[in-house]
Amino acid sequence: KAGVTQTPRYLIKTRGQQVTLSCSPISGHRSVSWYQQTPGQGLQFLFEYFSETQRNKGNFPGRFSGRQFSNSRSEMNVSTLELGDSALYLCASSRDAEETQYFGPGTRLLVL
Amino acid sequence: GQNIDQPTEMTATEGAIVQINCTYQTSGFNGLFWYQQHAGEAPTFLSYNVLDGLEEKGRFSSFLSRSKGYSYLLLKELQMKDSASYLCAVGSSGGSYIPTFGRGTSLIVHP
Numbered sequence: 001k002a003g004v005t006q007t008p009r010y011l012i013k014t015r016g017q018q019v020t021l022s023c024s025p026i027s028g029h030r031s032v033s034w035y036q037q038t039p040g041q042g043l044q045f046l047f048e049y050f051s052e053t054q055r056n057k058g059n060f061p062g063r064f065s066g067r068q069f070s071n072s073r074s075e076m077n078v079s080t081l082e083l084g085d086s087a088l089y090l091c092a093s094s095r096d097a098e099e100t101q102y103f104g105p106g107t108r109l110l111v112l
Numbered sequence: 113g114q115n116i117d118q119p120t121e122m123t124a125t126e127g128a129i130v131q132i133n134c135t136y137q138t139s140g141f142n143g144l145f146w147y148q149q150h151a152g153e154a155p156t157f158l159s160y161n162v163l164d165g166l167e168e169k170g171r172f173s174s175f176l177s178r179s180k181g182y183s184y185l186l187l188k189e190l191q192m193k194d195s196a197s198y199l200c201a202v203g204s205s206g207g208s209y210i211p212t213f214g215r216g217t218s219l220i221v222h223p
C-alpha cells in the first residue's frame with residue numbers, strides 16, 4: 001500500500017506571495033491532518049479534515065487554510081507569506097479519529 | 113489543554129540501552145504515541161499505548177502509567193542508525209482526537 005505523498009517537496013517563495021501544498025493520503029484513510037514543524041516550536045497542529053469537512057483547527061492565523069476533496073486528497077494554502085512561515089509542512093493521514101497517524105515526507109518551504 | 117515534557121537531548125553509546133521519558137498533563141487522555149524522526153525526514157510511527165504497562169516491539173519498548181501521566185521509550189542494543197529525534201504525542205478524547213506532540217528528544221548514539 002502506498003504511503004502518504006506530498007507535493008512539492010521543496011518550495012522557495014518570497015514574502016507576500018501565496019503557496020498551495022498538496023497531500024494524498026494512504027488509500028482508505030479519510031482523515032488528513034496538517035502540521036507545521038520548525039526548530040523552535042516543534043510540531044504544531046494546523047488543521048484536520050475528514051470527509052471534506054474541517055473538523056479541528058489549531059491556533060494559526062486565517063492566512064492558513066485548507067480543503068479536502070471527495071477522494072480524501074487535501075490541500076493547504078498559505079496567503080501573504082511571511083518569513084516566519086519558513087518551515088517543514090507535514091501531512092498525516094489516518095483511517096479515522098483515534099487512529100494512528102502516518103506522515104508524508106513533508107514540503108520544505110523557504111520564504112525569502 | 114495539554115502539556116508534554118521530554119528531555120531535549122540525550123547521548124548514548126552503541127550497544128547500550130537508553131530510556132527516553134515523557135510526562136504529560138492532559139484533559140481527557142486517549143492514548144500515547146511515540147514517533148521517530150530522522151533529520152530531514154518525516155516522523156515514523158513507533159508505538160501506541162492506551163493501557164498501562166509495557167509494550168515490546170523488537171528492540172523498542174514503550175511503557176505507560178496513566179495515573180502518573182508518564183511514559184518512556186526504551187531502546188535496546190543501540191545502533192548508530194537510532195540517532196534521531198523521538199517524539200512523544202498524546203491523544204485527547206472527547207470527539208476531537210488530534211495528538212499533541214512534545215518538542216522531541218534528540219538522541220545521539222556514538223561509537
